Amino acid sequence: MTEKHIFLIRHGETEFNKQGIIQGCGIDSDLNETGRKQALAFFEHYKNQPFNKIYVSTLKRTWQTVEPFLSKGIPIEKHAGLNEISWGKFEGTNMKDSPQFHFEKLIHAWRNGETNLAVGGGESPEDVAERQKPVLDLIFSRTEEKNILICMHGRAMRIFLCQLFRIPLKEMDRFLHANTALYHLIYDYKTDSIYAHAENCLKHLEM
Template sequence: MLTKTIYLIRHGETEFNRRGVVQGSGIDSDLNEIGFLQAKAFFDAYQHIEFDKIYTSKLRRTVQSVQEFINLGIPYEQFEGLNEISWGEKEGKVPNYLEDENYLEIIANWGNGKTDIPAAPGGETPEQVAARQKIAFEKIIERSDEKMILVAMHGRAIRILLTHLLDLPLSEMDSFSHSNLCLYRLSYDYQTQKFSLDIANDTAHLSELLVK
């Protein structure tokens, strides 16, 4: 039976993550020192996996998170469709109390099925993100010769992606937790054309960093 195994990770920590600054797709930040240590820890734990291909978003923080795998000579490709959701006018800002309240209202609306509401003025809706992700993932799945792949993405984008890969309502995206450099592992069965979730939000590879 032909299957594809997908190692799906969120990028490592950036200074924007550490400071609570909204990033989104419009902020092309670098990993900070902790983020690079997280990337190294993930590489050390999974360098034995024979990945056929690496996919990342167009943003530097995802490429930096898998750079050591790329350095091994594993082919990789960037898709803008894998970028983080655009937070519009909120990007680059530290939320104040009112903005936090607004954020919680947006999340509540999304959870109530109002996924056509943008993240912020000038930003994307979850439905728009899902639409561009589906185009990118259709290309990835078509490549049946790539049986083991590594995909580096972003927090909100991963939540959105998992809903449509697992045939769940988009409103359930927040049922998926994520941490910087966490791992989700999925399998795709070409016969049934279905995804299954094997590992969720796994950070065991970061245990030594957490102890330190």
């Protein structure tokens, strides 16, 4: 095998997403009705993809998003390394409330390259990248898996994409993705390179 197709999606909508409440890895929320519909729409659009394996975080919103694929007998693996970033004291707060100023200040610092910074009790992007690396190594070591589906979270997914494309973490906000947005990535083992066949794709929601 010379190529691996990676279908990387963000989980479906939760009530916290809808209300603008910061979740992080400390809040294990379920998909709401919209999120469940998004998950089914994604399944209907991609159910004929020959996925060898599905990778998710240990948080419910990721495996609930890919749950329809289990009816096809596709094996699934949960990895804590794929969990959302810990937002520490921001978790459970509304982005419109008073902590918003401090939240935006942290994001600005990350964009300036201070990716070692974390909110109190939380993780920095560098912390998240470090725990993602063993999962990345595992995925690429499994050369027999030609097509895989990975379901992750907004901020963790940005960090994951930076690692895949080998770009600085400070550039993570170039990757925008709504709930169930898809990145179809193709990794070439011969050249040790990766490119995007599709980015932030939501075609499945247009059906």
